[in-house]
Amino acid sequence: MSAAPYLVADGLRVALGGRPVVHDVSLALPRGHLAALVGPNGAGKTSLLRALAGLVPAQGRVMLGGDDMGGLSARERARRFAYLPQGHVVHWPLPVRDIVALGRYPHGATDPARLGRRDAEAVDRAMRAADVVAFADRRVTALSGGERSRVALARMLAVEAPVVLADEPVASLDPYHQIEVLALLQRTARAGAVVIVVTHDLGLAARFADRVLVLEAGRLVGDDVPGVALGPAPLAEVFRVGAYRSGHEGQPVIVPWSAV
Numbered sequence: 224m225s226a227a228p229y230l231v232a233d234g235l236r237v238a239l240g241g242r243p244v245v246h247d248v249s250l251a252l253p254r255g256h257l258a259a260l261v262g263p264n265g266a267g268k269t270s271l272l273r274a275l276a277g278l279v280p281a282q283g284r285v286m287l288g289g290d291d292m293g294g295l296s297a298r299e300r301a302r303r304f305a306y307l308p309q310g311h312v313v314h315w316p317l318p319v320r321d322i323v324a325l326g327r328y329p330h331g332a333t334d335p336a337r338l339g340r341r342d343a344e345a346v347d348r349a350m351r352a353a354d355v356v357a358f359a360d361r362r363v364t365a366l367s368g369g370e371r372s373r374v375a376l377a378r379m380l381a382v383e384a385p386v387v388l389a390d391e392p393v394a395s396l397d398p399y400h401q402i403e404v405l406a407l408l409q410r411t412a413r414a415g416a417v418v419i420v421v422t423h424d425l426g427l428a429a430r431f432a433d434r435v436l437v438l439e440a441g442r443l444v445g446d447d448v449p450g451v452a453l454g455p456a457p458l459a460e461v462f463r464v465g466a467y468r469s470g471h472e473g474q475p476v477i478v479p480w481s482a483v
């Protein structure tokens with residue numbers, strides 16, 4: 224695992240409706256790392272992810288492996304940045320396999336019924352990883368909310384992009400699948416991707432992230448290992464909570480406990 228920065232953002236600024244919502248954010252993340260992006264409601268987490276993926280106009284620069292992302296076509300960006308939007312639920316009455324196959328669209332696979340071997344293998348890998356093989360042939364509209372979330376995750380994984388940006392991917396999942404999905408995103412990172420996961424679950428962030436990015440009112444106010452970025456002072460100042468703190472199996476345990 225190389226510690227050299229791979230995804231680099233320099234002075235990112237986003238304004239929405241004429242109001243600045245991301246202020247001068249710079250970060251540098253190596254391949255192999257899972258970063259949790261945390262912060263109170265409205266802090267700008269979604270806006271920052273979308274700016275990294277080039278999905279919202281932003282000032283500043285995003286570099287990937289030394290390449291400036293500013294000059295790339297939308298399709299090339301879509302191959303490099305797999306993005307799972309917040310609360311993404313698929314409403315089209317299509318079979319799960321076809322929805323997952325849409326993840327191969329940036330690679331030129333425009334017809335889910337006629338995938339080439341590499342695309343079909345990527346779709347199978349993604350369906351196995353997200354644990355949706357059992358309902359591969361069912362229409363996605365006939366699945367539960369949590370099952371649909373995993374289909375959306377599989378579609379994102381099928382891109383097999385070097386950067387994975389997942390906005391609250393475990394919000395609607397049961398505890399088993401929350402842990403499974405974060406373990407899966409951690410494995411995706413270990414296999415060489417940069418993974419950024421937005422979450423409000425500080426316990427899961429502490430358990431799975433190599434690094435925690437703390438956003439407050441559009442500014443990056445923390446960027447460190449979980450035990451430091453989610454230490455007592457930032458929890459009180461940024462999140463206005465006190466927490467029970469311990470350790471288990473070498474990982475920090477942080478359970479938000481009281482409003483302060």
Ligand SMILES: Nc1ncnc2c1ncn2[C@@H]1O[C@H](COP(=O)(O)OP(=O)(O)OP(=O)(O)O)[C@@H](O)[C@H]1O
Nearest residue numbers: 239240242244262263264265266267268269270271
């Ligand atoms: N289309 C928009 N036009 C104007 N302001 C917007 C728009 N979308 C979001 N905002 C504002 O931008 C700020 C950042 O929103 P963003 O969704 O990035 O925050 P967030 O940290 O992801 O929030 P949450 O945790 O609630 O999902 C908020 O103050 C929000 O009200």
